[in-house]
Amino acid sequence: MPSPWETKIAPVNGIKRIEPGDQLGEIIAAALKRSAFQLIDDDVVVVTQKVVSKSEGRLVRLDLVKPKKKAKELAAELGRDPKIVELALRESIRVVRKGHGVLITETRHGFVCANSGVDLSNVDEGYASLLPLNPDASASRIRKSLEKATAKRLAVIVTDTFGRPWREGQVDVAIGCSGIAPTQVLAGKKDPYGYLLKVTQPAVVDEIAAAAELVMKKLSLVPVAVVRGVKYSRDESGAKSLVRKRSLDLFR
């Protein structure tokens, strides 16, 4: 009897603490090799934003951040650290919401998230991490490096942990991807009852990001996972194509 498990998720253990300049693709390939884990064609390698940002030097020494007036006022209003607010504002194109100690911004990429993704967790004390400048390009670089090291056709997704309007808790979403189409377009197809689906378009890369988070370990340095068995299309439209156009967005 064939295995019933269509999709499987493995954490990648043995990734060292990442420093600026580190070549993530090579480091992931080496960690897989040490654990005798063989990638196969169409595996999806999921990498958390934090290690991508570190490898790209997207770290800021907090003692060098001088909050401007707007950041100081906003920080006072929200009861937050003015340096983090300063960085969040620098990384943003606008403030979407503020209140209850929370600052929701729109980043230059078009992502809407807390503090523009500026984060103090899993970095050296005294530093903050910023989102990669171009997470799709980051995913592409890691994919090419991993494909070279393994001689397999792969996809890479860069994830971050976002809160959601109306719902408690956070889920990981794709902020960058390469080698995989971000969505599966079912709109235009008929379901088994003959109904023509009109808008159905699962955000596959976000679903894989969420699935991978189930094996990631924020408390014990497991920032990479492999997801096998997902049927997906390949394209390079990137996670940027998931950002809804302002003209179509009811929530901007």
Next chain:
Amino acid sequence: MPSPWETKIAPVNGIKRIEPGDQLGEIIAAALKRSAFQLIDDDVVVVTQKVVSKSEGRLVRLDLVKPKKKAKELAAELGRDPKIVELALRESIRVVRKGHGVLITETRHGFVCANSGVDLSNVDEGYASLLPLNPDASASRIRKSLEKATAKRLAVIVTDTFGRPWREGQVDVAIGCSGIAPTQVLAGKKDPYGYLLKVTQPAVVDEIAAAAELVMKKLSLVPVAVVRGVKYSRDESGAKSLVRKRSLDLFR
């Protein structure tokens, strides 16, 4: 060498077309038995809302729906079917946004989604499905029935496919759950760099819902999946506890 696959996802094949009054737990247990699939303790059984709603008779004959004035006006404004708008309004406590042919409402449960979850796909022609009245109770009933049939300790998640603000595509989220704590609270714990996490609380049931969607098949009647290997806590706070309190919500 132990398997690297920490989490695995299997579609459950052979579920018949569900009718009002069907006992979903028994039907799922029978389908698993036919495919020689053995559940083990702590498996999470994920069930899409559509079959839950059908089994609970949450179907409406469209030819019996008489749209009121408000629904007719809104439907004309959005270019939508007045009967669907009528049902969406009946199922909602308020309209959150409208435009671009889209109606976003808040349901009686507190979920914010398109058309209050009223849907024409995967139901007999001439019918619409409504969300279960109490999806946590639905999950609990299915869990108890499956636990009785299998003598295993299980969790059940009822999912629906929701759009998101700011992002294209949809992901499945948990609208009901039983036997599993909806979130994993990491806030208050320290990461490996010594940083005290402040808000981190992955919405595990939503991540499992998204993961399960990867093997669900909207086009070929696969409305149930099993997810194995997720570490989770057990409680009965339900997916209703994921609904952010109005007083804390920046987006209501």
